[in-house]
Amino acid sequence: MEDQIMDGHNTSGPQASGRTENDTLFDAPPMAEQERMVEAVLFASAEPVTLRDLEGRMPPGCNPREALEHLRKRYEGRGVRVVRLGDAWAIRTAPDLGFLMQKETTELRKLSRAAIETLAIVAYHQPVTRTEIEEIRGVSVSRGTIDQLMEMDWIRLGRRRMTPGRPVTFVVTPDFLDHFGLESARDLPGLKELRAAGLLESRPPPGAFVMGQGDDGDEEPEEQAELFEE
């Protein structure tokens, strides 16, 4: 008891014990308040909480067992329940609503370097052909990388280029914009801005291209604009 109450400053013995007695004389918070406390702790804790742990956290004189009982009753029939797991307690979703929880089990994986680079090129240069991506990256782009990005619905096929062979082009999708918090791909900062933000350490090669217009100056801006409107 004493440790919880005391603020850590060790005062002399008799005084301290005197205070302990005083503290126990304070009224414990009302049960409704205790219930609130238990509710907040169970919610925020990463693990089921034991009664002892609750006692340790709550002000002196509290009765977490009783508060838990009230809370458990309150949640009966609700979307979540207060459940006992061994000697610990937790809030869990009602089993009949488990079907709603599917999204919680996604596994996060880091996108490969090839994929993120390819994605960046599509975002900055769209519409862009596979050959152009390879030219910019300086290495060939594996079929799998493009497939993966398309499967993730971050890039999709754009219009065919009106050049010999009529190659397909790639553009980014609304999902992509959504994921990266962009209003449009045109909002991506250019090299100059990246440098200003400290994301780029080196200086541009002479005559470096300026973002937006890209090195494929033959792209009509209308085409790009059009792509984003739909």
Add this chain to the structure above:
Amino acid sequence: MEDQIMDGHNTSGPQASGRTENDTLFDAPPMAEQERMVEAVLFASAEPVTLRDLEGRMPPGCNPREALEHLRKRYEGRGVRVVRLGDAWAIRTAPDLGFLMQKETTELRKLSRAAIETLAIVAYHQPVTRTEIEEIRGVSVSRGTIDQLMEMDWIRLGRRRMTPGRPVTFVVTPDFLDHFGLESARDLPGLKELRAAGLLESRPPPGAFVMGQGDDGDEEPEEQAELFEE
């Protein structure tokens, strides 16, 4: 339940289409049930859940917005609260119970004065360009400051300003709202007073004597208004 989950994956044609038609024929669950669903989903997730996400997860015909309103009322004065953050909703513990949560407290990253001021300027003046931030602070924004705020996911790129140079703008994120317990950027403390006092205007300096002038002095007030209104 499984069926809903499977929606994305194309199962055999006729079956799938048959189900879709059936689904729309089902009555939506009663509101009390919808409230339970929303409750379960919000409880299960640490991140705010968007209205759209809720709609996607709940059976067809549901009205999560209304269910959320019921739920919010239900939790008024309790140990946890239903809070709105822009388009998203979350359950958070009541601030007055923070003292119980020492265990959960995360070390808040110490921000420099420059970073804090820059953050406030983005929040109150959004969408705002880098030049405007510099004009308000009277000093240039250091390389790392914007970068750091973006990394923390408190600010993000907004729309490009439709002025010469098409500078990028910055706006605050839902994470920012979540962190500071704001429903929307309109709920920033003192926003109305500041606007009434004209202190959120980007007034061009008179004449040629421009201190730290921006290339994009001409602000479109509509744009800002739009952002705060919706």
Add this chain to the structure above:
Amino acid sequence: MAEQTLFSEADTTVEERLAAEALIVDVDGFEGPLDLLLTLSRTQKVDLRRISVLDLAKQYLAFVEKAKELRIELAADYLVMAAWLAFLKSRLLLPPDPTEEGPSGEELAAHLAFQLERLQAMRDASARLMARDRLGRDFFARGEEESVARIKTVTYSANLLDLMQAYARIRTKEDFRPFVMDRDSVFTMEEALDRMRHLLGFTGDWTDLISYLPDGWHSDPVKRRSATAATFAASLQLVKEGKAELRQSETFAPIQLRSLDEEH
């Protein structure tokens, strides 16, 4: 008057003088001239909307003067602001010149006052913002996220920074490529020296330097230039070593070389 409370050493208390010095020495602690002006404006003890910009300009100029006296290096921004304020001061004091173009002193002063008020407002706003109840400190998110159904969806994480950095990496790859000289058309001085040491013994009398150029390095101008330079430098080295001597009859005349080595 205001600047007196800051700087005059005659009738001020020790505390005031210390404060004034602290202000000056701590000039690095200010985030630029606007921040300094805001601090100075507090000595006026009035609402920022009713501030006397003229007094403020005087204070600032006095500050800059004092800093110069104390030999404190002021950043260029501070001096630019000082020049501007001096101009503003003269505009505010002198009767308006009807022939002069541009905004009036009052307009400029009003804008400066606006800038100060706006900066102060943002400072107050950021303080209020940071004082709010904050996630992870005052209120908390769900501690234990639930995963019920076992449907494994793989989500790939990548944020905007990753994307922009990847792009920056590709676009600047060239910058990081190690610098490689075009070795094909470069004849080094070492090579020239080597060659000449061998040849020197065989040439008894004055010989045109150009004849020492290696075969195949005469026609291509790039190669010829490099070989000539290297051979010339090598010949200087040989002269320095006392193994050869050089002569040139007049400007732009052919340079000639002969061995000094007695044994050859």
